[in-house]
Amino acid sequence: MNRRQLLIAASLLPFSKLALASEFSDFMAEQQQGAKGLTTEFEEYQKAYLKEFSSYKKAIEKEWDDTRTSSPYTWTTYSNNKKSRTTIDYRSNTVQVEIRADEKPTRELINKLVVEAVNKPVGAAVNEDQLLSKLIDKPLPVTDTLMSGIAIVKEKLLQLVNKVKVIADQDSKGQYVSIVVPLPESSKNTRSNQFLPSVKKYSKEFDIDRALVFAIIQTESAFNPMAQSHIPAFGLMQIVPRSAGVDVQQLLFKKRQAPSSRLLFNPDTNIRYGTAYLHILKYKYLKSITNIESREHCCIAAYNTGAGNVAKAFTGKTNVKEAAVIINKMTPKEVYTFLIRNLKHKEARDYVQRVNSAKEKYLA
Numbered sequence: 051m052n053r054r055q056l057l058i059a060a061s062l063l064p065f066s067k068l069a070l071a072s073e074f075s076d077f078m079a080e081q082q083q084g085a086k087g088l089t090t091e092f093e094e095y096q097k098a099y100l101k102e103f104s105s106y107k108k109a110i111e112k113e114w115d116d117t118r119t120s121s122p123y124t125w126t127t128y129s130n131n132k133k134s135r136t137t138i139d140y141r142s143n144t145v146q147v148e149i150r151a152d153e154k155p156t157r158e159l160i161n162k163l164v165v166e167a168v169n170k171p172v173g174a175a176v177n178e179d180q181l182l183s184k185l186i187d188k189p190l191p192v193t194d195t196l197m198s199g200i201a202i203v204k205e206k207l208l209q210l211v212n213k214v215k216v217i218a219d220q221d222s223k224g225q226y227v228s229i230v231v232p233l234p235e236s237s238k239n240t241r242s243n244q245f246l247p248s249v250k251k252y253s254k255e256f257d258i259d260r261a262l263v264f265a266i267i268q269t270e271s272a273f274n275p276m277a278q279s280h281i282p283a284f285g286l287m288q289i290v291p292r293s294a295g296v297d298v299q300q301l302l303f304k305k306r307q308a309p310s311s312r313l314l315f316n317p318d319t320n321i322r323y324g325t326a327y328l329h330i331l332k333y334k335y336l337k338s339i340t341n342i343e344s345r346e347h348c349c350i351a352a353y354n355t356g357a358g359n360v361a362k363a364f365t366g367k368t369n370v371k372e373a374a375v376i377i378n379k380m381t382p383k384e385v386y387t388f389l390i391r392n393l394k395h396k397e398a399r400d401y402v403q404r405v406n407s408a409k410e411k412y413l414a
Contacts, residue, residue, distance in 0.1 A: 095291070095308070099185060099282055106181045113150065115221040119181075122270060122277040122288060125197055127167065128180060134159070136167045138198060140241070140272035143233050145198070151225040157216075160229055164211050168198040168233070172275045176315045179276070186312035195317055199241025199273060200233060210234075241273045245286065248321040256329035261412035262346065263325050266353060268408045269401065275317050284314035287324025293356075294327040301326055331357060338374035343382035350405045351389050355398040363392045 103119075110117045113132040120126050126137040133150040147163045149155035173192035176182055216229045242264060249267075253260040270288040271277035283290045289298075291308035299307050314320050331349045335357040339345040351360045358368030364376045377385055386402070393399045 095185075095310075096282065099311070102181055102184050103280075113223055115223060120274075120276055120278050122279055122283075123272045123274060125175070125274055125276050127175070127178075129153075130180075134163060136163045138167060138274075140274045143235070143238060144230050145233060146228065146230045148226055148228045150223075151227070155216075155227045157212075160216065160227075161208055161211055164229075164231055165204055165207060168196075168200065168202065168207055170197045171195060172197055172315070172317060175276055176312070182311060182315070186310070188312070190312060190316055195244050195275065197275060198233065198237065199244055200237035201240075202234070202237075242268070245273070245317060245321060248318045249325075252322050252325040256325045258325050258328045258332065259346070259409075261409050262328070262350075262405075263321070264412040265405045265409035266324065266328070266350075267321070268411075269404045275320075276315060282311070284311050285320035285324075286317055287320055287327075289314050289320060289323050289327070295323065297330050298323045298326045301330060328353065335370060336360075336374075338371050338378075340374075340378050341382055341385075344377055344380065344385040347382065347386045347389055347402065347406075348377065351393060351398055351402050353405075354401040355393060355395060359394060359398070360389070363389065363394065 107117050107119065110119070110128065110132055114135075118124075118126050118135070118137065123141045124137055124139050126135055128135045131153075133153040134155075135148050137146045137148075138144070139146065145164055145167055147160050147167075149159060149163075153159075171192045172195045173190040175197050176186070176190045177192070210233075211229070211231050214229055214231050216227050219226055219228055245267070249260055249263050252258075253263050267273060267286050271286050273286065275286055277283075277285055277288055279288065281290055289295050289309070291311070291314070295309045295314070296306055299305055299309060309323065314323065328349060331352045332345060336345050336348050336352065339348055348357075348360050351363075357370055361368050361370045361373035364373040367373075380388065386406070389402050390399045393402070
């Protein structure tokens with residue numbers, strides 16, 4: 051917390067609290083200590099996460115040249131000895147199994163791994179994850195929400211598997227077999243529909259367009275409940291604990307504390323936090339933008355790059371109120387065009403376009 055933020059916070063206190071200079075100094079020291087504690091706590095967690103992640107990748111390196119791990123758009127799980135792995139790719143809508151030759155990759159083993167992945171509940175996936183299980187303090191509840199997003203009887207699933215040829219391949223570690231099984235096209239809809247109750251509930255609670263919430267989820271994770279990035283960011287709406295997570299905890303619980311990864315891998319909680327953060331952007335950080343459509347374009351950009359960087363695109367400075375003076379003289383279409391041309395980072399420019407495109411799907 052910088053000095054300016056402290057002075058603003060201090061100005062909200064009753065005058066009697068600030069009557070003495072010594073009391074004001076104590077107040078500032080207390081706020082600084084709280085901010086320091088928050089930073090230290092998150093840094094400790096991030097350090098532990100990166101340490102475990104490094105060890106996890108080193109173990110994978112012993113068996114595979116491609117040290118694949120879960121990402122925002124894929125979920126990858128390994129056997130204990132790392133000689134087999136299964137990946138659901140949420141964008142290509144496929145499940146892939148790869149098995150080392152010395153693991154005796156039979157059709158029965160391939161079938162078993164595909165069936166396990168497709169029918170794995172989210173809670174079980176988190177609790178059994180070789181990386182995350184070392185970082186979460188208690189197991190995640192196991193519900194009917196599936197990692198694949200589709201409930202399919204075993205016989206029909208095996209029919210899909212048996213239609214696909216097993217490919218023999220090799221890398222520097224030796225030979226292995228691979229199979230990529232396309233999942234039914236219907237799974238794209240059932241995957242998103244799993245989260246409809248949570249999206250309906252929290253879009254109403256936080257006064258955010260339901261279609262926007264779905265579009266953000268699709269863009270951030272393609273409905274992968276265990277989406278992870280190195281930032282680190284977690285879950286369906288890719289919540290960054292130290293930034294969006296802290297803001298939401300302050301809104302919901304009046305405490306500036308970064309949420310845990312366990313909390314954010316719970317799909318319902320993640321959607322709650324992501325929608326609450328959109329509320330914060332729309333009704334707090336960007337409230338000086340008067341046109342609702344223009345404000346939504348800026349909210350989308352801010353979800354990816356931060357409200358300060360959105361303002362900076364318009365004025366060269368991070369002050370949103372100053373940027374709003376310019377934005378409020380523009381049409382929504384002009385604001386959108388300006389953002390996709392002038393946001394500093396290409397990722398943010400592309401993000402605005404991708405979310406707006408995805409939103410069209412959920413407006414019906």
